[in-house]
Amino acid sequence: MKFPVRDAELVSIDAALGFNVPAIMSWVQQHNFIRATLDLSYTFLGAFTILTILLPALAGKKQAAEQFLLANGVCSILSIPFSMLLPAIGPWVGFHFAGSPAQVLCEMGIRSLHANAHASVMLSYGSVTCPSFHAIWGILSAQALSSFRWLKPLAWPFAVLVMISTVTTGWHYAVDVLASILVATIAIWAARKISPSTSSTLRKTS
Numbered sequence: 001m002k003f004p005v006r007d008a009e010l011v012s013i014d015a016a017l018g019f020n021v022p023a024i025m026s027w028v029q030q031h032n033f034i035r036a037t038l039d040l041s042y043t044f045l046g047a048f049t050i051l052t053i054l055l056p057a058l059a060g061k062k063q064a065a066e067q068f069l070l071a072n073g074v075c076s077i078l079s080i081p082f083s084m085l086l087p088a089i090g091p092w093v094g095f096h097f098a099g100s101p102a103q104v105l106c107e108m109g110i111r112s113l114h115a116n117a118h119a120s121v122m123l124s125y126g127s128v129t130c131p132s133f134h135a136i137w138g139i140l141s142a143q144a145l146s147s148f149r150w151l152k153p154l155a156w157p158f159a160v161l162v163m164i165s166t167v168t169t170g171w172h173y174a175v176d177v178l179a180s181i182l183v184a185t186i187a188i189w190a191a192r193k194i195s196p197s198t199s200s201t202l203r204k205t206s
Helices: 007-017 021-029 032-043 045-058 062-085 101-114 120-125 133-145 152-168 174-194 196-205
Strands: none
Touching (some): 032 045, 045 062, 045 152, 062 133, 062 174, 133 152, 152 174
């Protein structure tokens, strides 16, 4: 829709909140164990999300499975205004540091899309959005897996690591993560309200 990228504005919001992505990344790079842990959490989010899709359904946790799917739908709807009004390329552009090869390809795709050119590279690397869907999927997955008592103490720390890693890997601004927390919280609340299983349980108890 020809909205200009808003990296400069997102940098300003991060600064107002007291966050500096390059400084955070630099500190993490100096601590190998922390860096490796955060990098792994970012990498394994896909497996974590697949586990969340399968495990509650296979274990008969119908309510958790329903609410996870509904919350994802709500998040997608709530995120549209953010993505439209605050399109961005990424912190490496806003803060002027060298992006990784994957980030460079992502940037090429986004710029091609804005220029109405063929953006095939974007299909492989996606787009950088506010809110961050990495952070959203971490939160929603942790919430769904909390239906298993033995997984709850593992799921939430992993979700926190994923949220932090979106910044330490240079893929997102800090404000993207804060927006994700807000959107995911609203979506979880909405999913609980509209879940068929929740409504059925309320009818039975009443």
